[in-house]
Amino acid sequence: MNSRFTLYGLGSPVRITAAVVITLLIVLTTACGSGNENGAASDNGQKQAEESRNNNAAQGSAEQKNEDASDEADEPKLQVITSFYPLQYMVEEIGGERVEARSLVAAGVEPHDWTPKSRDLQATSNAALFLYHGAGLEGWVDDFLGGLSKGSSVVAKEMSQGISLITGEGVHVHGEHDEDGHQDDEHEHGENKADEQGNSHSSDIDPHTWVSPKSALILANNVKDSLIEADESHAEYYQENYEALRAKLEELDKRYSEELGTLKQKNIVVSHQAFGYLARDYGLTQESIMGLNPGAEPRAQDILAIAKFVKEHGVQYIFFEELVSDDLANMLAREAKVDTMVLNPLEGLTKEQEKNGETYLTLMERNLQNLILALQ
Ligand SMILES: [Zn+2]
Numbered sequence: 001m002n003s004r005f006t007l008y009g010l011g012s013p014v015r016i017t018a019a020v021v022i023t024l025l026i027v028l029t030t031a032c033g034s035g036n037e038n039g040a041a042s043d044n045g046q047k048q049a050e051e052s053r054n055n056n057a058a059q060g061s062a063e064q065k066n067e068d069a070s071d072e073a074d075e076p077k078l079q080v081i082t083s084f085y086p087l088q089y090m091v092e093e094i095g096g097e098r099v100e101a102r103s104l105v106a107a108g109v110e111p112h113d114w115t116p117k118s119r120d121l122q123a124t125s126n127a128a129l130f131l132y133h134g135a136g137l138e139g140w141v142d143d144f145l146g147g148l149s150k151g152s153s154v155v156a157k158e159m160s161q162g163i164s165l166i167t168g169e170g171v172h173v174h175g176e177h178d179e180d181g182h183q184d185d186e187h188e189h190g191e192n193k194a195d196e197q198g199n200s201h202s203s204d205i206d207p208h209t210w211v212s213p214k215s216a217l218i219l220a221n222n223v224k225d226s227l228i229e230a231d232e233s234h235a236e237y238y239q240e241n242y243e244a245l246r247a248k249l250e251e252l253d254k255r256y257s258e259e260l261g262t263l264k265q266k267n268i269v270v271s272h273q274a275f276g277y278l279a280r281d282y283g284l285t286q287e288s289i290m291g292l293n294p295g296a297e298p299r300a301q302d303i304l305a306i307a308k309f310v311k312e313h314g315v316q317y318i319f320f321e322e323l324v325s326d327d328l329a330n331m332l333a334r335e336a337k338v339d340t341m342v343l344n345p346l347e348g349l350t351k352e353q354e355k356n357g358e359t360y361l362t363l364m365e366r367n368l369q370n371l372i373l374a375l376q
Contacts, residue, residue, distance in 0.1 A: 078231045081124045083132040083141070084111045085348045086210040087159055089360040090223040091131065093245045098234050099227065107354040110323040111347050112293050115140050125152035129230045131223060134158035135165050137207035155230060159222045163215045166206040166276045206292060211346055212277035213253035213364065220245050252364055256282050259368060265375040269310055270319045271329050272296075274345035284375075289328055303332065310336040317374040319343035322350050341370050 077100040082088045088103040095101060104120050105111040124130050125148045132138050137160075145156055209215035224242035228235045260282040268275060273288035287309055290298045310318065310332075318340050320329035326340065333340045344363045353363070 078129065078227070079127040080129045080131065080227070080230075081127045081154075082130075083138050086216070086346055086360055087131050087133060087219070087223065090216075090220050090245065091227070094220065094224050094238055094241045095227055096237065096241050098231065098237060103348075105348055107349045108323070108351040109348060111137070116144050120144075121147050121149070124154055125149040127154050129226060130154050130156040131159050131226060132156065133160050133207065133210070133219075135160040135163070135207040135209060136205040155226075157222070157226045159219050159226075160207075160209055160215075161222060163209045163218050165209070166280060167204050206273070206276045208274040208292075208345060208347075209277050210360075211275055211367075212281040213249050213256055214281045215277050216360075216364075217246065217249050217253065220249060248361060252361065252368075256368055259372055260284065260375075263372065263375040265314070265316070267309075267313050267315055268319060268343065268371070268374070269306060269315050269317075269332075270343055271321060271324065271326075272345065274321075274347070275343065284371075289332065298328065307332060307336045310338060317341045319370075319374070321345050322353075323348060341374055343367055343370055 078095065078098055080091050080095065080099050080101045082091055082101060082103045084105045085103055085107075088101050091099055091101040102123070104116060104124070105114045121144065124144075132141050134141070138144075148154060148156075210219060220242065224238055227238045231238070256278075266283060267285045267287060268279065269287045269289070271288065272290045273286065273292045275284070275286045275288075278284065279286040287306055289302065289306055290296050309315070315336075316338055318329050318333045318336070318338060320326040320340050320342060321344055322342065323345075329340050344367055346360060346363055346367075349358060349363075
């Protein structure tokens, strides 16, 4: 693969033959298909269906017990569905033993291309609270809310409310590299593809707020308010747990500010454009290979531009992430003769991370350590 992916004349104006471009696009298309998604999704579906059956059974027997027993019987927990992992983490931290939280997108599944099934509608219809991120992350959410069963009393809330969103031109990368001398027909072709593939995000909004501790603080506050509104009798409990989480997130924010503030290198090269809020809030510059959606196909000229950027700016590491293939980052790193390192967009846990007890907080701490290593 390496020999086929040869970039000519990076130091001088870039020349690339049509054959190389075509080969490159084929290689990249293959590399970017995350093969396990469908399998993981259907496994996940089965698991969810089973869980839902178990939950219903458990609820049934719990209700029976409540009728039979006296006040000592456990109160039923608040049923909360979240769209994806970071919100589930916050609900679990703040809700503690008072809630039962479940994320629609399960461990090991990349959320960008996920779409709900009827069983997800059913589970959400039966819940008390549905917390989703908004800002274009869940392109399916309007239809989903419209499809909830008529008798459902579930309350849906958008958790990104109050975060200053990144919109417009800043969201599109590599436009500034377009003078690099590629052919126009390739350009148009590439752009159309990117638009088709990128449509799980609404228009020009960057949805990846949660990768910055500063936005996480706002998300956590919204989660706390929603839990209290849905279950006022335990307001004090939720408030206490929230204060504990807030302290942890504030500590994280402080360390990000202090540690990243002292680093000389400010450029991070990443596979998908998930670190815009991190970059904005802590003074970094993000260069991405694939744009906002990790499933989108990168254009040949974008790859060339990034390889050139890496060389010109003395970038030492190219970051990749666990939920999508690292082929592309590896290929680029080989080409630019630099190393790769993980920078996690926190869109979900892998099954292994879930098993090992990793959380939003532990992964955010590892992100900071890797950023320090890469940028010092
Ligand atoms: Zn993303």
